[in-house]
Amino acid sequence: MLFSCDWLADYVELPELDELSERLTFGGLNVEHVTPVHDDVVLDLEVTPNRPDAMNHLGVAREISVLCDAPLSPPRPELEEGERVAAELAAVEVEDLAGCPRYAARIVEGIQVGPSPEWIQRRLEAVGVRPISNVVDVTNYVLWEMGQPMHAFDLDRLAQSTIVVRRAAEGETLITLDGETRKLVAEDLVIADRERGVAIAGVMGGQDTEVGDSTTRVLLESAHFDPVSVRKTSKRLGVHTDASHRFERGTDPDACVRALDRAATLLAEIAGGAIAAGAIDVVDPACLERATVEFEPGRLDAFAGVDFERESLRRWLDGLGFELQSSDGELWRVLVPTWRRFDVERAQDVYEEAIRVLGFDKIPAALPVTTGADGPETSEQRRRRQLRAHLAGQGFAEAIHYSFISEDDDRAFPVLTEGGAPIELLNPLSELYTVMRRSMVAGLAHCAELNQRRGAESVRFFELGNIFLDREIESLGLVMGGVAGSPWDGARQVDLFDLKGVVDSILDFFDLEIELRPAELAGILTGTGAELRASGTERVGYFGKIDSEGSFPVFVAEILCSALGTSAEVSSVDIPSRFPGIGADLTLTHSTDVSWGLVAAAIRDQAPEDLVDFSLRDRYLGEGVPDGAVNTTIGFHYNARDRSLTQDEINDRQTAIARALEASFGWREGGAPEGRDG
């Protein structure tokens, strides 16, 4: 918000610019820019929404007077009233005192509309307001001087010279000053005459009663509106004005008539005309009541961590407009100025005033000594940290994508719960971000695409974050593809089993056995997809190859973190045998329909004594192997805890397992193998 130093200097003596900027910034009005304009300097101040009182020059001058310890001299209009009596020339009826606790008006007659004098125009331009005519400029001038938004009506255009403040009729329309036709709803507050709405209260005036070149009699409005009512209307209409900005943050109801006097005096001075005697003033006295706040300066000291000089405290509060009713003993009592009525209600609010005027820098820093137990890392937090380290160790880069995706992407990738619909945004940024993600791989798939497009020869990313199903759950997504290694040391294309190896290593890391089933999944190429099932039923993840048009095939996986357990307990180790182990291979010829998973499960089920480990050694299709069959070579590793096994013992065990596997899966010429269920 812009302020003219030249203007401020009317009310308070300004220190050097650097000091002024510093005091304002560290007193609560952050100086964002300082711009010299002609003979003036314009300050751009950041005025927080709790300080509508500082959204005008007089308010800022008041702050300066306290922060810089200089006297404040507010404008004192010398009002000269004419013979005609305002109350006889116009009437004001307020139907809704809650929405409009105060409506004051003055009449100025016999004016001549024209441009305002240069000094007014210059000041308005300095704060970014376009001069329009002397009447409009005066209302704007007073707004920027005292913070009271005003409006001037052409009195001759008000039906029966009457102002009625009321709620709009549902669907009532009004053409505002900007030429737009506004359709109103019943909760909007309007200023009307006897026949129609003439302004949207606190937001914008209407075209019909606008002051024009031929206007000679004006009714000046200076009102106080309910902030919430103004805000609702302004938001709904999408109209934000200097007036609505102040009304919705809270104006000073006590300033209405003062501002009116100031405006009428100025207007008579620059546009000629006579001010009718008396101000019309409809007011709910409750809005003028000042709140009482009691506080203990001792508690302020304790809260701030510094001892305040009581005399300074009194001076500052007085300068800010607080009336000190009692400030001698332990308990002080102050009356809050009407321009701070929305902001200061409690002792805490007074503490803030004291601390900011003193300056935050005057308060010594101290480290808190707090008691209570330190919370250790939770098992989820540890799991997250371990997962990240594990994946980084496997050469993955961590990615972070937006949590919202498009509906197309929601449909394009697997969702780990059956059915249901994604959570939709009401006001999405664009159609790319309309629903909360239910899959971690949507973002990663795009990421693979983007990096391919930018020339990457391989991608290897993971992301750890929440997906949004019926509740928020943490999930891990993986994407990989492209060249592994370099041509120099034997490059090859990453395939599904590279990705599966990563999935296996994660499951291994968390000591998990998860069942894996081939599955048809959205966005996963047929025949390449598998789902992971914990305890046989719950779907906790999947992997597969996605349909992508990039330069290399892309593989994705997703695993719910909850399925990984928390690895909070470390299981005790198996003490390795001190005796040497023995390896033995076995080759089984079986139908290509029999999966390795089935064979492996059968070996685990019927594991011979002292079998420590077994692994797939080779699969062979070709000469010597019947059509439809495959030779699978399995390596077994035996080791007894208490002795060296003899070759005879090994042979016995191998024979037994070979027989069992043969019986379940062995190739039968011309017929299906028996006992396929193993």
Add this chain to the structure above:
Amino acid sequence: MRPLDLRGGLLDGFLKEAAVVDSREAYEALRIEWAGRKRGVIRTLEGELRELPNKEKRDFGRLFHELRRTVTATLEEIDRRLTAAERAHREVGAAVDVTLPGRRLPTGTLHPVTLVYYEVEQIFRQMGYSVVEGPEIEDDFHNFEALNFPPDHPARDEQDTLLLKDGRLLRTHTSPVQIRTMLEREPPIRVICHGRVYRNDNSLRHSPMFHQVEALVIDRGITFGHLKGAVQAFFRELYDAETQVRFRPSFFPFTEPSAEIDITCPFCRPPNGDRDSCGTCSGTGWMELMGSGMVDPRVLENCGIDPNEYSGFAFGGGTDRIAMTRYGMPNIRMLFENDERLLRQIHR
């Protein structure tokens, strides 16, 4: 060869011959001549000594033993030397170009935001804070109302809330986690939380999703001075001990007094660089990094904590900005574009 020769410089002769041995062949010749099992000098002398009368046997025996010891030790020494030389030679023969690339996986990386967060977490954990978490989809109560944002208050405008069709919203800050923590736990409370937050703002300098970290301390006798101390300790740990912190009054509905936190720009502070050309702080020397304040008594009340007994402070801000400045990224959206060429440069 006779025992008499033992007195006639036999040992010196051996040593002279041994001194010039420089190859395996010469060594073998020397060994066979002196220590050969059949006709070596030692063997021969040994046989002859046996023939001598006892008295002479003793005299010559001493000299013989000295000779044998010296020959054995010297031969061993030469053998060792030659073996070492031969091994060295072999290695040279199999020399490789050690500058050739090794076989490797790509170097894995954590996201810059994660890296910054882990560092922040470490600092807070050392100061005794624990880490709490909360949902990203929030309701009006936790995100606004309990934090003293009245309905229809302009303070809500600054939040640019992303709303959901089901009436809930995406949290606009991590502060609802404060509320959840205070509702759940009795003071003393000393926690941080970190996570994704959302705003309906996609301008060049903003991202609709970003990350915040926030600290909350509630206890008896917590002062504004403590807020300053905690913030200062945090930034001096994150940057360095020379870091200066300043507090500018501001407004947040859930704290009072509220303050913006600026720290001296770590990138252009002398002697680090030239302030006038510093892109990080635009030459001001200060970076605005966080918001802070004393928890508003109304917020404490909303969470069932008696403000007459307890007070507290909170401070927090975006970790993305810390990451951007640390790694010199000009645009926040680069953080979430996930260009491998960028992310893989950042390892720590």
